Amino acid sequence: MKVVAAQFNDDGSVNQPTDWRKWIFVGSPLTPNALNGGTAPFPEFHNVYVEPSAFASYEKTGEWPEGTQIAKELALVYENNNDDVGASTEVSGRGYQQGEFQGLELTVKDSKRFSDMPGGWAYFSFGHKAEPYEKTATAFPAAACNACHEVSAADDFVFTQFYPVLRAAKGN
Numbered sequence: 001m002k003v004v005a006a007q008f009n010d011d012g013s014v015n016q017p018t019d020w021r022k023w024i025f026v027g028s029p030l031t032p033n034a035l036n037g038g039t040a041p042f043p044e045f046h047n048v049y050v051e052p053s054a055f056a057s058y059e060k061t062g063e064w065p066e067g068t069q070i071a072k073e074l075a076l077v078y079e080n081n082n083d084d085v086g087a088s089t090e091v092s093g094r095g096y097q098q099g100e101f102q103g104l105e106l107t108v109k110d111s112k113r114f115s116d117m118p119g120g121w122a123y124f125s126f127g128h129k130a131e132p133y134e135k136t137a138t139a140f141p142a143a144a145c146n147a148c149h150e151v152s153a154a155d156d157f158v159f160t161q162f163y164p165v166l167r168a169a170k171g172n
């Protein structure tokens with residue numbers, strides 16, 4: 001099964017993917033400031049998308065194929081008279097809704113290109129900020145990203161324990 005690969009440049013940087021919001025949406029963990037002493041490292045919703053051809057392969061084999069791309073886009077909590085825990089009260093009730101986009105990260109599994117990275121996964125950020133995001137990004141050192149993913153993520157560096165869509169799809 002052919003997996004759509006990320007585009008790399010001669011200097012080793014990866015290009016920002018173009019259509020990540022049209023990939024398969026698998027989940028949206030939230031770690032708001034109000035529950036993290038006022039300063040969560042990532043106070044936004046974490047919207048996670050899997051590139052569709054990699055998703056199809058995962059569905060079939062239950063494993064992440066070479067070339068897998070997973071994007072994580074951050075979205076700030078919606079601001080509307082937010083109360084003491086940062087929640088807003090909307091017609092649907094009191095809680096947390098999504099406001100503006102605030103950053104984009106990507107992980108790519110390529111154990112040839114990143115043979116020195118644990119699991120063959122490389123991790124990138126196109127900026128923890130509002131759009132426009134950076135056009136290219138270079139891989140973080142393994143200690144910055146792979147280490148936590150290796151120890152704490154449920155399935156091959158991916159936090160499937162937070163993504164029911166992936167648990168349902170795995171190896172069907």
Ligand code: HEC
Binds near residue numbers: 153
């Ligand atoms: C302390 C642990 C920790 C570290 C360090 C870490 N992450 Fe994660 N990462 C998580 C958790 C937990 C999730 C699950 C979703 C969420 O809460 O955002 C996640 C999810 C992701 C995802 C979505 C795919 C997946 O594996 O679930 C990407 C992409 C990602 N992180 C990128 C990065 C990048 C880039 C770095 C390094 C700059 C990094 N992470 C460092 C804990 C970590």
